[in-house]
Amino acid sequence: MEIRRFFIAILFISLCNLGFGQRIRLESAGLTNVSFKGNVIFLKYNAPTAMRFYFMMSKPAIAPWSGLPVKGEAKLFYYKDNQEVVLVTAPFTNADWPSGGTFSQMIQKDFTVPANTVTVSNPVVDVQARWRYYKEGYPDPETTNGWTEWYYASTRPFALNPDEIPASSFSGSNSTCGESVYTITNPYKVTLENAAGIATLTSLGNNQWKVIRIGNAVGTVILRSTYEGKVFNYPIEVSSEMKGTIDGPVGIKQGWNDNYFYFKPEPGMDYTNVNWSVDSPHLITTQVDKYTFKISVPTNYPLMDKGRGDDVEIYIRSNGECGVMEKSRILRILPARPIKN
Amino acid sequence: MFIALLGLGFSACKKEEAVKPKEETIVIDGEEFGKDFVYTTTSKILNIPKDSIHYNSKTHTLNIDYLNFSMNMDKFATDLRTAKAGKLWK
Numbered sequence: 001m002e003i004r005r006f007f008i009a010i011l012f013i014s015l016c017n018l019g020f021g022q023r024i025r026l027e028s029a030g031l032t033n034v035s036f037k038g039n040v041i042f043l044k045y046n047a048p049t050a051m052r053f054y055f056m057m058s059k060p061a062i063a064p065w066s067g068l069p070v071k072g073e074a075k076l077f078y079y080k081d082n083q084e085v086v087l088v089t090a091p092f093t094n095a096d097w098p099s100g101g102t103f104s105q106m107i108q109k110d111f112t113v114p115a116n117t118v119t120v121s122n123p124v125v126d127v128q129a130r131w132r133y134y135k136e137g138y139p140d141p142e143t144t145n146g147w148t149e150w151y152y153a154s155t156r157p158f159a160l161n162p163d164e165i166p167a168s169s170f171s172g173s174n175s176t177c178g179e180s181v182y183t184i185t186n187p188y189k190v191t192l193e194n195a196a197g198i199a200t201l202t203s204l205g206n207n208q209w210k211v212i213r214i215g216n217a218v219g220t221v222i223l224r225s226t227y228e229g230k231v232f233n234y235p236i237e238v239s240s241e242m243k244g245t246i247d248g249p250v251g252i253k254q255g256w257n258d259n260y261f262y263f264k265p266e267p268g269m270d271y272t273n274v275n276w277s278v279d280s281p282h283l284i285t286t287q288v289d290k291y292t293f294k295i296s297v298p299t300n301y302p303l304m305d306k307g308r309g310d311d312v313e314i315y316i317r318s319n320g321e322c323g324v325m326e327k328s329r330i331l332r333i334l335p336a337r338p339i340k341n
Numbered sequence: 342m343f344i345a346l347l348g349l350g351f352s353a354c355k356k357e358e359a360v361k362p363k364e365e366t367i368v369i370d371g372e373e374f375g376k377d378f379v380y381t382t383t384s385k386i387l388n389i390p391k392d393s394i395h396y397n398s399k400t401h402t403l404n405i406d407y408l409n410f411s412m413n414m415d416k417f418a419t420d421l422r423t424a425k426a427g428k429l430w431k
Binding site: 027028030032054056098099100101102103104 | 409417
């Protein structure tokens with residue numbers, strides 16, 4: 001997202017070009033020292049945002065105007081619950097005009113938009129410019145002394161800057177075989193991506209969502225929170241793989257007994273109905289307990305490759321709420337005395 | 342040596358005179374104004390540094406890029422005529 005910062009103005013265009021009601025007019029107004037994209041002025045999240053209001057007024061250059069007093073004010077404001085909230089008021093007087101001139105100088109005033117003027121739940125306010133002036137001895141048709149009505153210019157949206165919102169953070173398992181519940185801190189628009197045919201998403205309220213696997217589908221889905229093009233992702237693996245590692249020796253020689261293998265589940269994971277196996281009928285195996293497995297290799301283990309040894313695969317399987325889940329690793333059975341082929 | 346320097350001096354002067362450009366002008370509301378006069382005057386009116394102001398001949402506008410300000414040049418005609426007559430800065 002391209003956001004240019006500083007010294008860029010967004011114009012408030014005067015809506016009151018018609019008629020003779022106002023002889024002193026807001027010709028041009030805008031903001032500088034702001035972050036913006038297109039017409040949208042960006043405000044900080046939960047913090048004040050400083051910027052500068054500038055505007056130029058005009059008045060008739062013909063007599064008797066050059067001798068008349070000028071007193072007026074321009075404001076930026078927005079409506080909140082039908083109440084106006086003024087962001088900045090800037091006065092203008094004769095001193096802003098060169099004698100005999102039509103146009104005033106660029107009147108500039110720094111101001112600060114308070115924190116939380118926009119929030120995640122109320123991310124945009126429409127800010128409008130308006131002005132009025134005090135008639136004093138003015139010619140027809142402004143012969144009644146006193147303040148004019150307010151004259152209005154167009155509005156500009158002030159919006160929460162997507163680059164400054166706090167990140168969404170996710171808690172919950174990074175894998176699921178059936179269904180898992182996730183809690184999102186600072187959730188925005190929450191979706192499940194890459195999920196067609198793999199999993200579905202259900203909102204539980206209270207910042208919680210449930211991801212439900214479709215049948216035995218396998219894949220990586222992404223739990224996503226999005227705010228105005230700002231994206232926060234949490235990948236979730238949908239599969240039947242047991243989460244953890246099988247620790248133990250990578251190779252065992254013929255004739256070695258009681259070699260232990262341990263399954264270490266990932267934190268928070270536990271499995272039921274666990275059993276171990278190997279894909280060779282010639283090994284002597286014992287399941288010591290749920291996560292411990294013992295292998296002995298007979299001296300006469302029949303090796304195909306008598307030089308480098310043979311690979312076998314060790315499996316640990318669990319039969320639980322997701323059906324059968326599995327994890328495996330390779331073990332090499334080594335010759336007691338290598339024979340060169 | 343002295344004559345040679347003198348010669349160089351003369352030729353430099355001559356050259357300068359030869360390439361001196363005619364002042365650029367802008368036709369505003371049917372009247373021709375010197376570009377520098379327009380920039381100086383609008384800079385004073387707007388209280389904006391002169392080097393921030395420029396005239397876009399394609400759009401016939403006075404622009405201040407850093408303010409995203411753009412206004413039809415003809416709107417300044419009255420003030421420019423007043424300034425030209427010496428009556429804008431009493």
